[in-house]
Amino acid sequence: MSRFVELVVSAILLTGLYATTAYGLGLVYGVLRVVNLAHGGAIMAGAYVTWLLFDRLGIDPYLSIPLVMAFGFGLGVVLYRVLVRRLPRGWWH
Numbered sequence: 001m002s003r004f005v006e007l008v009v010s011a012i013l014l015t016g017l018y019a020t021t022a023y024g025l026g027l028v029y030g031v032l033r034v035v036n037l038a039h040g041g042a043i044m045a046g047a048y049v050t051w052l053l054f055d056r057l058g059i060d061p062y063l064s065i066p067l068v069m070a071f072g073f074g075l076g077v078v079l080y081r082v083l084v085r086r087l088p089r090g091w092w093h
Helices: 002-032 038-057 065-082
Strands: none
Touching: 002 038, 038 065
16 A cells, blocks of 8 residues: 555656646746747756765655755856856847
8 A cells, every 4th residue: 555655646746847847838938939948957957966866875855855956046046147147138138
């Protein structure tokens, strides 16, 4: 029975991930009329960092979520300050 509960919890979490990704894609497309496929790359980067924390440090993947979120936020801030802010202004400004 516990295997079934694990399966149900995993299915719910995966469904939430898919729903969040779809919402992000829809929101970006609705506002900018551009299909931004970077969401998939960001999700894969988060999954890879989670796997590294589990494999190298033995941290449970569910417990590493706050660490991966902080890492993603920090990476986003650095990318914005180094790259995005220096881009020329386009049609959206």
